[in-house]
Amino acid sequence: MSELLVVMEGIEKSFPGVHALSQSRFELRPGEVHALVGENGAGKSTMMKILAGVYSKDAGRILLKGREVDIPNPRAAQHLGISMIHQELNLMPHLTIAQNIFIGREPRRGVKFVLDDAAINAQTRQFLDMLHLNLDPRTKVADLTVAKQQMVEIAKALSFNAEVLIMDEPTAALTESEIDELFRIIRKLRDQGVGIVYITHRLEELFTISDRVTVMRDGQYVGTVKTSDTTRDEVIRMMVGRTIYETAPDILERPEQDIVLEVKNLNRGRVLKNVNFYLKRGEILGFAGLMGAGRTEVARAIIAADPVDSIEVYVQGKRAHIHTPSDAVRYGIGYLSEDRKRYGLTLGMDVETNIVLASFRKFLGALGVVKRSKTRATAEHFVKMLAIRTPSLQQKVKNLSGGNQQKLVIAKWLTADTDILIFDEPTRGIDVGAKSEIYKLLNDLAHQGKSIIMISSELPEILRMSHRIIVMCEGRITGELSAAEATQEKIMTYATQRGGIIQTTESAPTLSQVGTA
Amino acid sequence: MDISVAPKEKVTPARSWFRSDATQRLLAFGALIILIIFFSAASPNFLQFNNLVGILLATAVNGVLALGVTFVIITGGIDLSIGTVMTFSAVMTGVFITFWGLPVPVGLVGGILTGALAGVINGTIIAKMKIPPFISTLGMMYVAKGLSLVISGLKPIYFNDTPEFRPITMGSALGSVFPNVEFLQIPNAVFILFGAAIIASLILTKTILGRYTFALGSNEEATRLSGVNVDRWKIAVYTLCGTFAGLGGVMMASRLNSAQPALGQGYELDAIAAVVIGGTSLSGGEGTIQGTIIGAFVMSVLVNGLRILSVPQEWQTVVTGGIIIVAVYLDILRRRKG
Numbered sequence: 001m002s003e004l005l006v007v008m009e010g011i012e013k014s015f016p017g018v019h020a021l022s023q024s025r026f027e028l029r030p031g032e033v034h035a036l037v038g039e040n041g042a043g044k045s046t047m048m049k050i051l052a053g054v055y056s057k058d059a060g061r062i063l064l065k066g067r068e069v070d071i072p073n074p075r076a077a078q079h080l081g082i083s084m085i086h087q088e089l090n091l092m093p094h095l096t097i098a099q100n101i102f103i104g105r106e107p108r109r110g111v112k113f114v115l116d117d118a119a120i121n122a123q124t125r126q127f128l129d130m131l132h133l134n135l136d137p138r139t140k141v142a143d144l145t146v147a148k149q150q151m152v153e154i155a156k157a158l159s160f161n162a163e164v165l166i167m168d169e170p171t172a173a174l175t176e177s178e179i180d181e182l183f184r185i186i187r188k189l190r191d192q193g194v195g196i197v198y199i200t201h202r203l204e205e206l207f208t209i210s211d212r213v214t215v216m217r218d219g220q221y222v223g224t225v226k227t228s229d230t231t232r233d234e235v236i237r238m239m240v241g242r243t244i245y246e247t248a249p250d251i252l253e254r255p256e257q258d259i260v261l262e263v264k265n266l267n268r269g270r271v272l273k274n275v276n277f278y279l280k281r282g283e284i285l286g287f288a289g290l291m292g293a294g295r296t297e298v299a300r301a302i303i304a305a306d307p308v309d310s311i312e313v314y315v316q317g318k319r320a321h322i323h324t325p326s327d328a329v330r331y332g333i334g335y336l337s338e339d340r341k342r343y344g345l346t347l348g349m350d351v352e353t354n355i356v357l358a359s360f361r362k363f364l365g366a367l368g369v370v371k372r373s374k375t376r377a378t379a380e381h382f383v384k385m386l387a388i389r390t391p392s393l394q395q396k397v398k399n400l401s402g403g404n405q406q407k408l409v410i411a412k413w414l415t416a417d418t419d420i421l422i423f424d425e426p427t428r429g430i431d432v433g434a435k436s437e438i439y440k441l442l443n444d445l446a447h448q449g450k451s452i453i454m455i456s457s458e459l460p461e462i463l464r465m466s467h468r469i470i471v472m473c474e475g476r477i478t479g480e481l482s483a484a485e486a487t488q489e490k491i492m493t494y495a496t497q498r499g500g501i502i503q504t505t506e507s508a509p510t511l512s513q514v515g516t517a
Numbered sequence: 518m519d520i521s522v523a524p525k526e527k528v529t530p531a532r533s534w535f536r537s538d539a540t541q542r543l544l545a546f547g548a549l550i551i552l553i554i555f556f557s558a559a560s561p562n563f564l565q566f567n568n569l570v571g572i573l574l575a576t577a578v579n580g581v582l583a584l585g586v587t588f589v590i591i592t593g594g595i596d597l598s599i600g601t602v603m604t605f606s607a608v609m610t611g612v613f614i615t616f617w618g619l620p621v622p623v624g625l626v627g628g629i630l631t632g633a634l635a636g637v638i639n640g641t642i643i644a645k646m647k648i649p650p651f652i653s654t655l656g657m658m659y660v661a662k663g664l665s666l667v668i669s670g671l672k673p674i675y676f677n678d679t680p681e682f683r684p685i686t687m688g689s690a691l692g693s694v695f696p697n698v699e700f701l702q703i704p705n706a707v708f709i710l711f712g713a714a715i716i717a718s719l720i721l722t723k724t725i726l727g728r729y730t731f732a733l734g735s736n737e738e739a740t741r742l743s744g745v746n747v748d749r750w751k752i753a754v755y756t757l758c759g760t761f762a763g764l765g766g767v768m769m770a771s772r773l774n775s776a777q778p779a780l781g782q783g784y785e786l787d788a789i790a791a792v793v794i795g796g797t798s799l800s801g802g803e804g805t806i807q808g809t810i811i812g813a814f815v816m817s818v819l820v821n822g823l824r825i826l827s828v829p830q831e832w833q834t835v836v837t838g839g840i841i842i843v844a845v846y847l848d849i850l851r852r853r854k855g
């Protein structure tokens with residue numbers, strides 16, 4: 001057995017009202033990829049943030065190459081050779097790629113305070129080349145897609161030449177080719193002796209990339225196994241402490257025939273071209289396609305979150321005039337954003353408020369006073385139904401784990417009780433157990449006569465849940481498939497059917513998440 | 518800012534012309550040109566040399582204050598104390614030079630350092646005690662105002678024993694080299710303003726302090742996680758702002774040949790207005806020194822032009838308010854597009 005790079009033992013951490021970690025442990029060898037898995041809120045991010053100096057531990061020891069170390073802040077972690085890619089993007093959108101990568105350790109020219117931007121641009125180009133990323137280091141981060149921003153985060157973490165590299169769900173927003181690129185880099189680093197901690201909810205990835213797996217549950221260490229000695233089911237059992245049924249609830253009940261939503265003649269510059277489709281009552285309509293195919297843009301156009309060149313929306317057969325997102329809610333259309341942190345939640349407010357926020361009017365009594373008992377009951381109901389892990393309804397949302405925030409967005413729109421629900425990547429960052437809960441929920445909603453558009457980059461999810469599938473490529477609808485005829489291959493064919501459109505400078509997108517479930 | 522409907526990432530790489538930084542400066546600059554053309558056409562007096570010098574002089578102090586607060590606003594903060602800190606610095610300059618009889622250069626440096634000290638205190642309260650900038654600088658605004666009145670005994674302090682003090686801003690170094698050329702008789706204050714602007718611009722675009730100014734305003738948490746000592750740089754930014762307020766105070770004292778303890782309140786709002794008209798976003802992360810200078814000139818041209826057209830003072834104020842709103846609305850439109 002090689003010498004241990006990192007040992008964390010007896011780690012304790014409490015937040016007000018939450019015992020996030022108790023007697024937790026973790027170890028990392030040089031030259032290994034060590035996966036860390038567990039349900040939403042199990043304490044994975046907290047554990048690694050302690051190692052990266054973001055949080056301080058209440059008790060326990062951290063040994064780095066056998067020597068006990070104190071890591072009071074991120075800077076100290078950097079000096080010890082520990083770098084972390086956070087679950088949520090942590091970039092400065094107004095700065096360029098190069099400025100982001102070198103923030104905090106800018107090379108200076110001559111005088112101590114003068115920046116050398118030429119140097120950081122040149123070095124950044126090297127890091128980007130290493131990742132086969134064809135981007136100009138002087139591009140502002142705000143102008144990049146979420147996937148490219150994630151790649152910039154990765155480039156930044158690599159640029160530290162760290163010995164310990166922590167990746168907290170790095171692939172959540174990446175396309176398949178970018179994931180391949182990431183795995184290639186990870187293997188290269190591993191061969192150079194870097195120890196890599198890899199947090200993910202995509203269990204397939206474990207078997208592709210990791211050497212060992214550590215499972216956490218409820219802030220405690222459950223166990224560590226060699227990846228080659230274990231199975232997916234075994235890992236799941238360790239995670240949830242029981243067997244869960246991963247097989248889908250079989251849906252495929254015919255939806256009714258009346259059309260509740262129809263979109264015609266939707267155009268937006270080079271982003272969307274002549275998009276037309278309809279949605280029937282009780283139907284789950286899957287939107288498949290590559291990252292950047294324009295699926296999110298369609299949703300945002302319907303609720304008028306972005307300006308478009310032309311669009312006609314018909315709700316229950318009548319022309320709907322939607323000029324703002326709140327108009328959309330009045331027409332009974334709810335949109336669950338893929339980027340919960342930016343658009344989906346009010347992070348500084350508590351769980352209860354966030355759940356009722358989109359439907360406050362329902363909770364008003366005489367004189368416009370909010371009926372607290374009613375809001376509390378509703379919030380309690382959804383917290384229970386979706387198994388949202390929170391110490392109380394008064395917890396600030398920013399203190400919830402990433403996956404629990406995602407569940408909260410869903411609760412919010414279920415409360416709003418809109419007839420048409422657009423789910424954009426509803427299971428991103430959600431653990432296996434909760435995933436099947438969400439599938440069941442979507443199914444129930446459709447049974448109750450709600451109509452659902454589900455945008456997802458995970459093909460198996462689309463195939464398993466949809467009554468009908470629309471495939472997009474480069475801003476056009478290139479195909480429509482019924483559940484019966486749809487296969488991964490057919491969807492892929494449509495998803496790569498380019499229509500002789502001028503390419504943007506972004507590298508050609510590739511099909512994401514094929515083969516994940 | 519309307520977070521919930523903020524447009525997603527650009528799909529086309531080219532930013533629309535309406536959004537680009539160059540255009541933003543052009544918009545404010547265009548507004549300035551239009552104002553100048555309008556007032557020149559409306560009154561023959563507007564383009565008189567003396568009037569133009571008046572405009573430049575009127576811009577000098579407000580411009581210097583605006584330069585400092587540009588940094589603070591780019592970090593996403595605000596500094597409401599610069600007006601009274603300016604006054605306090607002027608009063609302390611009076612104390613140093615007139616009361617204590619210190620040499621003028623020492624008094625000048627002392628005055629500027631007084632402003633810097635106020636900035637250090639602002640920054641420390643904000644960074645270490647975590648009191649929001651609006652509140653802490655509001656407090657400092659009152660403290661500086663009160664101290665000015667206490668120290669001066671409510672009376673102006675004159676610089677009558679040091680005749681070399683007033684020419685520091687009101688004299689014309691350039692004009693004395695070419696005594697016969699009328700259009701070169703430009704007071705030093707104007708050159709101080711432009712000198713300060715060039716320095717501010719270099720700090721903002723070329724130095725580490727400038728880089729962290731933008732980083733703090735863009736995403737403070739990410740900056741912290743990147744290992745930057747956020748507190749220290751925040752203090753540095755407020756100190757810089759205070760230093761400019763100190764410079765403004767010294768300039769004000771020199772121009773009036775006296776420290777007027779009751780003056781100052783309200784100057785912070787003029788400065789903030791100039792910054793905002795210049796396209797710096799109050800939500801942080803973006804802004805330019807050029808924009809601020811243009812914004813400061815928009816303000817002073819407006820006031821001057823309206824006065825020349827004999828618009829009553831009260832109405833000047835009303836129009837100024839309207840212009841601020843229109844300018845910021847144009848900027849919001851610019852951001853929403855593209």
Ligand SMILES: Nc1ncnc2c1ncn2[C@@H]1O[C@H](COP(=O)(O)OP(=O)(O)OP(=O)(O)O)[C@@H](O)[C@H]1O
Nearest residue numbers: 015020040041042043044045046399400401402403
């Ligand atoms: N800053 C904080 N304040 C209060 N509670 C917190 C804070 N950060 C995390 N927690 C709580 O600690 C627990 C563990 O959270 P953590 O983010 O480590 O989970 P996780 O395993 O990363 O989950 P996910 O898979 O959803 O990202 C959760 O119950 C969470 O609500």
Ligand SMILES: [Mg+2]
Nearest residue numbers: 045087401402
């Ligand atoms: Mg997490």
